[in-house]
Amino acid sequence: MTENTLVLFMSKNGASKAYATEIAKRLNLEPIALKAVKKQDLSGCDTLIYCAGIYISKIKGLKKLKKLTEKHPVKTIHLFIAGLSDDSAETIAKLKKDNQADFPEPAPSITYARGTFDVKKMGLPTRLMMRFLHRILSKKSDLNPEEKGLLEAIDTPVYAVDLTKTDALINRL
Ligand SMILES: Cc1cc2nc3c(=O)[nH]c(=O)nc-3n(C[C@H](O)[C@H](O)[C@H](O)COP(=O)(O)O)c2cc1C
Numbered sequence: 001m002t003e004n005t006l007v008l009f010m011s012k013n014g015a016s017k018a019y020a021t022e023i024a025k026r027l028n029l030e031p032i033a034l035k036a037v038k039k040q041d042l043s044g045c046d047t048l049i050y051c052a053g054i055y056i057s058k059i060k061g062l063k064k065l066k067k068l069t070e071k072h073p074v075k076t077i078h079l080f081i082a083g084l085s086d087d088s089a090e091t092i093a094k095l096k097k098d099n100q101a102d103f104p105e106p107a108p109s110i111t112y113a114r115g116t117f118d119v120k121k122m123g124l125p126t127r128l129m130m131r132f133l134h135r136i137l138s139k140k141s142d143l144n145p146e147e148k149g150l151l152e153a154i155d156t157p158v159y160a161v162d163l164t165k166t167d168a169l170i171n172r173l
Helices: 017-025 061-073 089-102 124-139 143-155 162-173
Strands: 005-010 047-055 077-082 108-115
Touching: 005 017, 017 047, 017 077, 017 108, 017 162, 047 061, 061 089, 077 089, 077 162, 089 108, 089 143, 108 162, 124 143
Parallel strands: 005 047, 047 077, 077 108
Antiparallel strands: none
């Protein structure tokens, strides 16, 4: 089942790396950072699992993944995405809508789980951006779940990685 499977990730705040590490461990594999993937890693690969976070509604590294799979086609792609919104059908629908143009072929399955967010651990430019974003979102009346999640997390750090969320994907393979 797993010899032709590759687990890739791109992670800034650590959540997607934690999910990729758990998925790979359960498949007896090593996760590989998307930035570090080599041609030989992809040779014979037919199932690709990609773990990444949402940044300003976009799945980190998705364009790069798409290019990679255009060069090295695979049979199946699974996306495991970390963000701050609730794990709901609405979140997944929005995720699809916002990222559809960058989806690799064949159409990937999507698993969503909550990630981590601690403004104090971010660099100065991101902290300043978050302060600005907080001001904007505080004035908005009709926040969507993504905006609501971000606003709350700017005030209160979130450590919501839940490795049991990988069960569904593992059972599907
Ligand atoms: C600059 C920035 C923008 C973000 N934008 C979103 C967003 O639009 N929607 C969301 O659900 N989470 C958003 N997040 C939260 C990340 O998805 C969360 O930190 C996740 O854990 C990131 O994955 P990583 O930990 O693997 O880097 C954002 C975080 C940062 C730092």
